[in-house]
Amino acid sequence: MAREAPIPALAGDGAAGEDAGWAGWLARSGGVWVHPGTWQEDGLGRDFGFDGHRVDRGRVEAGRRAAEELSRLLGKKPTPYYALLTSDIDGMGDLLSEREVSAERHREISARLQDFGAEQRRIIEKHGGVAVYTGGDDLFALLPADSALQAARECRDKVPPLAGHTPTASTAVLFAHQHRPLRPAVQEVQELLADAKRVDGGSRKKDGLAVGVATGSGRRVRTVRPWRGGAAVDALKVFASHHGGDRVLSPGLLADLQRDRAALEKLAASSLGGRVYAKEVDRLVRRHGGTSEEAEALVEMGRTESERGDSGDGRLVPVEAARVALFLRREAW
Incomplete structure (x- = not known):
């Protein structure tokens, strides 16, 4: 066999x-x-x-x-999903093309990137994954669904200082069904990375995280937002159990957000509606067993969501982010 x-x-x-x-x-x-x-x-x-x-x-x-x-x-159902992780240090081309970067500095940067690539490989393997490519400035790996986002977070946190400053890294994680062909999954995670690199309207800051799901039936869902330290990953735990307990936010909240999306976006877009919008989200979250803190987290997820890679406009109801978060609860966390 x-x-x-x-x-x-x-x-x-x-x-x-x-x-x-x-x-x-x-x-x-x-x-x-x-x-x-x-x-x-x-x-x-x-x-x-x-x-x-x-x-x-x-x-x-x-x-x-x-x-x-x-x-x-x-005591746990195996998931048919695995994760593809790709990451790229932001602004490397600009950094290496600067005139004041000497040949010696180039060698120093290359050595640091080589060490960083080895560290990335250790992180990936620690989380049960396989590092397909670790070039230091870019990464491609396959990981179990339950550890992919933590591995991505650790790799980002280990980006070394280069030429006097510590650059950011944009990251994409795609959760793909085991029956989905690998080639289109690889293409999809590369598209997600391009979206992550357009966070903040394409500014040099970047530092984006794109998380997507590709089901066995071909359905796709994605959420793109700034890393903001580890806040981007923490926010996606909104449907997970609380502090290891049994209480979880009901998935029925997603259905309510989808049903009321148009009305909620109108509220958020009006000059005086921001506060009313937040209160309505709070009401929906509490209705489904959540807390005011979780309602605030959802509002923030919508505010920072980058639709099609553009900067968040403060009006987006976090339906896509909630879909991804619910998937993670069911299949990864």
Whole structure:
């Protein structure tokens, strides 16, 4: 059997040893087989069938039940999504083209970028990912869905000083379904990075984060905003459990935001409507089990959202950001 991807949650345990039998195989090579959704008769027949051979329906059903039982025992359902991460230091072309940058300074910058590339690789591998390319000034990696944003944050925080100042880095993370072809997913994450680099209206500041989702059915959703330290990632945890507890903001809030979007945008756009808009968002959030702090976070997400890479205009109701946040709760956090 072809070797599949390891399962990060198990690969670090003693079960991953070569002589650990089935437990070792599961940790090293479980791949798509641990997902109940993989065990579909039509899909397996299409992907693995051959002339004169039919997929055994009983064995497919047994595989599905085993995968569901594994999920129950682990206490967590495996996600069929993985993440593509790409990042690029802002303004490198301008920095290296400056006349006062001597040959010696070029060598110094190259050495620092080489060290940074090695640090990026360590971060990616620590989070269970594979660094496809780490050039120092740019990065491309594949990661588990549950650790991709944290890895992106750590890589950004480690950007070294160059030529007397510490540059920013723009980042894109795409969560793609395992059945989605890799080539279009790579193209999509590059498009997201271009959007991240247009944050703040294309100013030299940049420092953007774009997070997108590409489902198995082809649906796409995205949110683009300034990094602002780690605030961009923290804001997307709005639907996650609170401090490890059981209380979560109801996903019904997303339906209400979609239903009332036009009215909310009119409120936010009026000269006196900003305060009324914030109060209405607060009412909706509380209706779905949230707090005033979460309502304020949603308003801020809308204010800083960059639509199509342009700077946020303070009027955008954060429907796309809420969609991404809800996806992260279901599939990553």
